Amino acid sequence: EKGGYDYFMLKEIAEQPKAVADTLLGRIDAGGALLLDEVRIPAAELREVDKVVIVACGTAYHAGLIAKYAIEHWTRIPCETELASEFRYRDPILDHRTLVIAISQSGETMDTLMALRHAREQGARVLAICNTNGSTIPRESDAVLYTHAGPEVAVASTKAFLTQLVACYLVALYLGQVRGTKWGDEVRSVVHDLARIAREVEEVLETMEPVRELARSLADQNTVLFLGRHVGYPVALEGALKLKELAYMHAEGFAAGELKHGPIALIEKDVPVVVVVPSPRGRSVLHDKIVSNIQEIRARGARTIVIAERGDEAVRPYADHLVEIPVTPVLLQPLVATVPLQVFACELATARGNEVDQPRNLAKSVTVE
Numbered sequence: 001e002k003g004g005y006d007y008f009m010l011k012e013i014a015e016q017p018k019a020v021a022d023t024l025l026g027r028i029d030a031g032g033a034l035l036l037d038e039v040r041i042p043a044a045e046l047r048e049v050d051k052v053v054i055v056a057c058g059t060a061y062h063a064g065l066i067a068k069y070a071i072e073h074w075t076r077i078p079c080e081t082e083l084a085s086e087f088r089y090r091d092p093i094l095d096h097r098t099l100v101i102a103i104s105q106s107g108e109t110m111d112t113l114m115a116l117r118h119a120r121e122q123g124a125r126v127l128a129i130c131n132t133n134g135s136t137i138p139r140e141s142d143a144v145l146y147t148h149a150g151p152e153v154a155v156a157s158t159k160a161f162l163t164q165l166v167a168c169y170l171v172a173l174y175l176g177q178v179r180g181t182k183w184g185d186e187v188r189s190v191v192h193d194l195a196r197i198a199r200e201v202e203e204v205l206e207t208m209e210p211v212r213e214l215a216r217s218l219a220d221q222n223t224v225l226f227l228g229r230h231v232g233y234p235v236a237l238e239g240a241l242k243l244k245e246l247a248y249m250h251a252e253g254f255a256a257g258e259l260k261h262g263p264i265a266l267i268e269k270d271v272p273v274v275v276v277v278p279s280p281r282g283r284s285v286l287h288d289k290i291v292s293n294i295q296e297i298r299a300r301g302a303r304t305i306v307i308a309e310r311g312d313e314a315v316r317p318y319a320d321h322l323v324e325i326p327v328t329p330v331l332l333q334p335l336v337a338t339v340p341l342q343v344f345a346c347e348l349a350t351a352r353g354n355e356v357d358q359p360r361n362l363a364k365s366v367t368v369e
């Protein structure tokens with residue numbers, strides 16, 4: 001049942017290109033238009049939406065953080081992403097023009113369910129992004145967009161995360177399409193690039209041996225830090241979460257711009273720091289800034305593990321380990337940048353003798369608040 005892999009997690013990491021392709025299947029037509037009639041919220045209502053609020057937990061929350069960048073950029077609708085467990089306790093401002101998106105692999109997470117119930121009581125529309133047919137969260141939502149990752153057995157979420165991202169991009173593009181905002185060449189080219197992304201995830205998977213080797217060499221470390229900016233920041237959070245839950249190591253993700261506001265005090269000799277580098281194209285200001293962050297931490301003795309776009313020569317001199325990922329549009333980079341971090345965490349956990357599929361103290365679906 002593990003298809004020849006030692007762990008379900010390895011199998012599920014390997015299944016990501018298919019999961020991504022399956023989640024896109026039938027949802028984009030040949031002309032690049034989004035076909036999301038299955039989201040049965042009438043277009044007239046979607047045109048009225050004046051705020052999007054995303055609620056989710058854990059890895060799904062990280063997908064939601066990335067979705068915020070895409071939704072605001074492509075639709076110009078204000079969007080906030082909130083931990084489902086915090087949401088209803090702060091008396092959030094919601095009404096019938098609020099679109100709430102609840103993201104959940106299992107569809108049974110109690111915190112997310114309670115958040116969406118609260119949202120509906122306040123009159124908001126709720127769209128679920130879910131991987132489990134007929135589960136409670138989609139049943140209680142106004143609409144659902146299913147991710148097609150297939151069953152995810154390992155407790156640590158991998159393929160579900162990538163498909164949650166794909167679903168979020170589809171929703172963002174669809175909102176843009178329905179509302180006629182930003183529906184120009186940029187969006188068309190993103191749709192085109194989305195169609196190729198499964199192949200790019202595959203390419204990343206084919207080049208992971210050096211990452212595994214690096215992970216094994218770090219098995220005795222106590223701490224690993226992760227830095228990112230823009231959509232790379234939630235990727236850093238996700239890399240740290242994977243390492244915590246699987247390797248039981250102290251791992252923290254930071255927005256690279258926050259370094260000087262505190263976290264840089266943690267940098268000492270030989271601390272491994274994983275840096276997710278934004279594309280040098282597009283928002284190149286961010287790229288320059290992260291290059292100087294890498295220089296700063298390296299000057300303080302950190303061991304830099306740099307995840308950067310292929311052909312990004314500017315980072316090379318400062319990277320103790322360079323992990324190259326394919327060139328993608330800025331907002332889609334998390335689909336390829338997260339994969340090395342999953343492999344890294346899985347291999348480190350194995351090297352430390354941990355149970356990869358069933359980390360201690362964790363359950364696959366958290367049905368208590």
Ligand code: F6R
Pocket residue numbers: 057058059060061103104105106107108109112155156157158241242245364365366
């Ligand atoms: C991390 C992980 C958890 C889940 C979280 C939400 O690898 O698996 O953080 O992402 O418990 O679960 P779902 O998506 O089922 O609501």
